[in-house]
Amino acid sequence: MTSSAEPVMPVSMLDDFLACTLAGTRPAVNEQQGTCGDGIRWSWLDDGILMMEPAAQAEGTRSVLVSAGVHGDETAPIELLSYLVRDIAQGKAALTCRLLVILGNVDAMRDACRYRDDDLNRLFSGRHLQVPASHEAPRAVALEQAATRFFAAASSEPGARWHIDMHTAIRASAFEQFALLPHTGQPLSRAMFEWLGEAHISAVLLHTTRGNTYSHFTAQACGAEACTLELGKVRPFGQNDLTRFMGADEALRHLLAGTSGRAPTSLPRVFTVIDQLTKQSEAFELLLAADVANFTPFAKDTVLARDGEYCYTVSHEEERIVFPNAKVKPGLRAGLLVIETTQDTLSKLV
Known part of the structure; x- marks a missing residue:
């Protein structure tokens, strides 16, 4: 019998985090944390925000924020992230680091649109203060706070803080899967480039000025190794061929498990914004x-x-x-x- 101190989240919540989030399911106060497969501790923090941690954590344990759905119609990475939560909960995917899962613009996801009033991925680093009446402004605040709190408890060792923000593009691309790295003024990380190579990312775009995206915020305010992934084209829920994104999915699972995947045969091509x-x-x-x-x-x-x-x-x-x-x-x-x-x-x- 499960003790009252460690309730088991309803199977449907962890087994289908996306469906429960879209339905607006909110656990009762006494059911917002517990344990699941392999003794993983979970905490439901807010609508579309879930933290998962291994029972044992060594000093310097990596902390990884993985987000999707900052644009509500970019469904493929949202589905990948929901399946990842299910597999960790069922003990089918290993987790040796702290993990914060974020489904970004939940209201836009429910409405099958990119955003309601303003592009959420342009409202971070305080820019939400310029549009206080926007439907997206409170969500930008909530996502900033979630990241700040999560990384406040993270190791400050080099390479211990990561943020992978997953998107899909509106249009086709000469490089179907590519990444964008925020400008921080710091040297670029070989570990990040090698991970992107493992994820089958063909090209990397380097920003040269600070921006207002979620990955810019976590890089600047939280000291995270952050990237935005573009994994294909926008399609409705249920119409994605997720096998096209297996490279990124497998590389993410290796990152969370603390295991090295297949060494990349080459690093991505690099393009710099001019x-x-x-x-x-x-x-x-x-x-x-x-x-x-x-x-x-x-x-x-x-x-x-x-x-x-x-x-x-x-x-x-x-x-x-x-x-x-x-x-x-x-x-x-x-x-x-x-x-x-x-x-x-x-x-x-x-």
């Missing part, structure tokens, strides 16, 4: 095909965008565009311009 297109008004025009793929290359002197008197012309021999989107609100990013910096970047990893 400029961005900002939509200044409703007159903004992207002079591209509507279905242009991420990382499409353009030659020098190609005109890519106009907005009144503003005009963006390619100035390097080759620039690639990532996340082109003319439908964003004025003042927001409508695209990133990048150039390849693979050789220089990989030579400086530490």
